[in-house]
Amino acid sequence: MSYDAIVVGVGGMGSAACWQLARRGLRVLGLERFDIPHAMGSSHGVSRIIRLPYYEDPAYVPLLHRAYALWREIEAASGEELLVTTGSIDAGPADGPLFEGALASARLHRIAHEVLTGAEVNARWPGYSLPGDMRAVFQPDGGLLASERAIVAHVRAAQQAGAVIQARERVLGWEARPGGSGVSVTTERGRYQAERLVLTAGSWIGEIAPALASLAVPERQVLGWFQPQRPELFGTTRFPVFNMQAEEGRYYGLPVYGVPGFKLGRYGHLGETGPADGVRREPDAADEAILRYFLRRYFPAADGPTMALRTCLFTNTPDGHFVIDRHPAFPQVILASPCSGHGYKFCSVIGEILAELASAGRTRHDIGFLALDRPALRAAARPVS
DSSP states (O other), rough: OEEEEEOOOOHHHHHHHHHHHHHTTTOOEESSOOSSOOOSSHHHHHHEEEOOOTTGGGHHHHHHHHHHHHHHHHHHHHHOOEEEOEEEEEOTTSSSSHHHHHHHHHHHHHHHOEEEHHHHHHHSSOOOOOOOOOOOEEEOOEEEEHHHHHHHHHHHHHHHOOOEOOSSEEEEEEEETTSSSSSEEEESEEEEEEEEEEEEOGGGGHOGGGGGGGTTTEEEEEEEEOOOOOOOGGTTTTOOEEEETTTTTEEEEEEEBBBBSEEEEETTTOOOBBBBSSSSSSOOHHHHHHHHHHHHHHHHHGGGGGGEEEEEEEOOTSSSSEEEEOOOSSEEEEOOOOHHHHHHHGGGHHHHHHHHOOOOOOOOSOOGOOOTTTHHTTTTOOOOO
16 A cells, blocks of 8 residues: 555654654555554653753754643543643753753743742752752743653554554655655564655664764663652642753752653663664663752652663754754655653654654744754764765
């Protein structure tokens, strides 16, 4: 059977793309190498942060506003809560890039916010124990997304709209016809034809899209869940999600939700990179120690028994921004990834962007700063063969 669009990788972004394509009336095939959902990539771990005052670049904020609206749409379509509002805190030294960037982003886009000292944060939310002179931007609309449940919701909605979703089917390769129309995809089970191809393969994107091979670097991350000694301080109604720069590094955390334990992670973790299939999967004592040290210093009321440690993958570009663009040689092939460890919150809107690019050849959203040919990536890119 021939399709209008094939989506390779049905994780956070791929599942949203399948829904957005299918609801436009396109014949859609979604191919996933692992289960749906699965714990091999970047979208597992129960919950993910969503926040508005984006220090990484204010250009993301319009996309975030649309992402919020689309998360509410899939909630309505699925009948379940997927976005839980807790408020968000972006904290760090007063002259540091995280605090200054979040504040500048909030002011530029006129996002409701408060500027607080560490002492004021601690008084309002006693689960925190920040240095008194630290500065924080509090934004009331921040929160968490039920990441795995959202994938399931998008897949079910896509199936109800007519999409065919096939899991445990590894893609071996693809070919695109010259002229901007027509692709064929070969898997372990067969060969499929379509007019358009959307590649949302996460940490495997560089293996199936050579244009990204030198730009998409998988990185091992470890997430920890720790049972609070005072659990009443770490629920979704009393603990805002946070993004924090400290002398130990940049960390992030979420309240107890879905499974036991306060969730904590460190950007960059131990700096381990390599092919996605070669990543060390089992967490160990060194992984726990790097999280536990930070926990004891800044969230001592959460310093209880370890509930879980899980490995996930980031896929980093040289400048830390996404790649959302057409393939440089084949315009009928659309690339979505890598997202450098901060992409999940955007999955709903990226699904819309990919559907627009695949169905209309253009998108209403300003994604020029995410283009593959931006100056920061040109030096690192390998020639496309």
